[in-house]
Amino acid sequence: NTQPQPQYHDLLHCLCSQEDAICNLIYTAQNSTAYASVLQFSIRNPRFSNNNASSSSSRTKPIAIVTPTTIPQVQSTVLCSRKHGLHLRVRSGGHDFEGASYASLSSPFVLLDLVNLRSVTVDVPSKSAWAQSGAVLAEVYHSIASASRTLAFPAGLCPTVGLGGHISGGGYGTTLRKFGMAADNIRDALLVDADGRVLDRAAMGEDVFWAIRGGGGNTYGIVVSWKLKLVRVPLRLSAFTVSRTASSDAEMTKLVDRYQRVTDKLPDDLMILVMIGAVDQVQAAFQVMYLGGKERLLRVMNESFPELGLKEEDCKEMSWIESVLHFANYPSNSTRTDSPISFAKLKAKSDYVGTPLPESALQGIWSRVHQVEAGAALLHLIPHGGMMSRISDSSTPYPYRAGTVYKIQYYVAWSGEQKEVEERHLGWIRKLHEFLTPFVSKNPRGAYANSRDLDLGMNDPTGETSYEQARVWGEQYFKHNFERLARVKAAIDPSNFFRNEQSVPPLSM
Ligand code: FDA
Numbered sequence: 001n002t003q004p005q006p007q008y009h010d011l012l013h014c015l016c017s018q019e020d021a022i023c024n025l026i027y028t029a030q031n032s033t034a035y036a037s038v039l040q041f042s043i044r045n046p047r048f049s050n051n052n053a054s055s056s057s058s059r060t061k062p063i064a065i066v067t068p069t070t071i072p073q074v075q076s077t078v079l080c081s082r083k084h085g086l087h088l089r090v091r092s093g094g095h096d097f098e099g100a101s102y103a104s105l106s107s108p109f110v111l112l113d114l115v116n117l118r119s120v121t122v123d124v125p126s127k128s129a130w131a132q133s134g135a136v137l138a139e140v141y142h143s144i145a146s147a148s149r150t151l152a153f154p155a156g157l158c159p160t161v162g163l164g165g166h167i168s169g170g171g172y173g174t175t176l177r178k179f180g181m182a183a184d185n186i187r188d189a190l191l192v193d194a195d196g197r198v199l200d201r202a203a204m205g206e207d208v209f210w211a212i213r214g215g216g217g218n219t220y221g222i223v224v225s226w227k228l229k230l231v232r233v234p235l236r237l238s239a240f241t242v243s244r245t246a247s248s249d250a251e252m253t254k255l256v257d258r259y260q261r262v263t264d265k266l267p268d269d270l271m272i273l274v275m276i277g278a279v280d281q282v283q284a285a286f287q288v289m290y291l292g293g294k295e296r297l298l299r300v301m302n303e304s305f306p307e308l309g310l311k312e313e314d315c316k317e318m319s320w321i322e323s324v325l326h327f328a329n330y331p332s333n334s335t336r337t338d339s340p341i342s343f344a345k346l347k348a349k350s351d352y353v354g355t356p357l358p359e360s361a362l363q364g365i366w367s368r369v370h371q372v373e374a375g376a377a378l379l380h381l382i383p384h385g386g387m388m389s390r391i392s393d394s395s396t397p398y399p400y401r402a403g404t405v406y407k408i409q410y411y412v413a414w415s416g417e418q419k420e421v422e423e424r425h426l427g428w429i430r431k432l433h434e435f436l437t438p439f440v441s442k443n444p445r446g447a448y449a450n451s452r453d454l455d456l457g458m459n460d461p462t463g464e465t466s467y468e469q470a471r472v473w474g475e476q477y478f479k480h481n482f483e484r485l486a487r488v489k490a491a492i493d494p495s496n497f498f499r500n501e502q503s504v505p506p507l508s509m
Pocket of ligand 1: 099
């Protein structure tokens with residue numbers, strides 16, 4: 001339903017009468033031919049795109065898209081939407097797995113798209129950078145590497161992910177075990193709250209500053225920019241992927257079993273992520289990132305994980321920025337216009353493993369992976385340990401620290417418009433999640449906030465969800481930190497202006 005609501009004309013009038021007028025930056029389905037392309041621009045899950053009839057039919061699209069170019073325009077959009085009773089959602093990079101930034105299951109809404117707020121300013125002497133939320137990770141990484149060859153920012157692997165949503169939900173990448181998450185490396189931020197105020201860290205206070213670093217997006221306000229703490233990386237490091245196809249499922253079980261027993265205990269400088277899928281046989285791609293040269297790496301690997309059979313010719317040395325391109329699947333000689341990234345319709349789920357999975361569970365996963373068509377299923381294992389186990393589980397809202405061996409991200413992808421195809425793939429991943437229940441974290445079962453999964457539970461579409469109702473999914477993402485998040489929410493946004501299907505509701509006392 002994109003029909004203009006009566007309040008919409010009031011919104012336009014309100015915005016256009018502001019000093020810093022933004023009339024030219026507002027798009028509606030009725031009045032602007034660019035509406036569809038502006039909406040589509042950063043939709044990264046085609047399940048919720050304009051053209052997809054099956055999933056998107058039950059979702060509400062924005063009645064208006066506002067694309068501010070200045071922070072005062074963000075403030076005006078918040079104030080005018082609130083004044084006229086319009087619900088507001090913010091989008092940075094559009095990678096939300098459930099489309100929560102641009103498609104709603106509840107009321108009509110205004111979409112505040114930060115696409116025009118994407119500047120990055122690096123300050124090498126202080127090892128920091130101010131980056132606006134609309135910047136994507138590639139822009140952040142490129143700006144840092146242009147300023148220094150030995151500074152980096154520890155965030156995600158996918159270059160098109162937006163900084164705004166990514167840090168709001170945590171953010172892991174290939175140096176997680178050395179430096180922690182993106183949200184662990186934030187010095188300051190600028191937040192526009194529900195009263196339209198711009199608050200830096202000192203003004204918002206430490207509780208709100210804690211909550212915005214991983215406590216979920218679209219909940220406490222709109223973070224317009226972040227002050228990133230940059231980390232030191234060597235001029236040359238080792239980054240490469242080695243693939244293994246086992247001759248039988250049992251052989252793959254042995255290899256992955258060995259992996260899960262060592263991966264969280266390796267030196268902090270070494271991170272080995274694994275991507276598992278199947279064509280005929282189960283295949284595993286080991287993504288190796290080592291903050292050092294290949295000679296030492298080979299020694300470490302021969303001592304700790306000889307079963308991988310790593311050889312000198314597998315190991316590639318490069319700069320940190322080249323490793324970004326490698327893990328994003330860009331060929332090493334690629335130009336700016338090459339893009340290996342395409343987005344399929346997908347559903348994601350996540351789990352945390354505290355005790356290595358028994359062989360029967362690994363075998364059970366492989367047999368399920370064989371049940372979908374080749375290439376449709378992907379499991380990504382993300383080891384913890386190292387720095388992650390030395391950061392307290394309440395230092396930020398992300399609670400999966402000491403005691404977590406690795407996280408599993410699992411995905412299923414498909415194409416086509418038929419409802420039956422979608423249902424079959426959704427059924428497959430739900431069954432896999434159910435199958436893993438006895439083997440993964442429990443009471444509550446864990447999930448990663450940045451891997452949004454509406455199967456875990458949802459807020460009431462009216463916005464009236466109670467804290468008790470929301471605990472069902474909230475404690476899966478945040479464990480004991482959920483209560484503190486709900487109290488912070490009550491302090492910064494008591495009227496629950498910023499909300500979506502899984503935003504933290506206010507808990508006041
Ligand atoms: P999007 O704009 O959709 O926002 C996500 C949520 O945050 C929404 O609720 C939105 O309203 C809110 N939000 C956005 N901007 C905000 C702001 N400025 N202030 C407040 N709230 C805001 N994760 C990871 O940790 N490591 C990885 O390597 C990857 N890789 C990856 C690849 C692909 C292809 C996908 C689709 C996703 C990932 N992710 C990931 C998950 C990703 O980190 C997660 O989806 C982020 O929330 C995406 O942030 P965007 O800004 O792109 O999304």
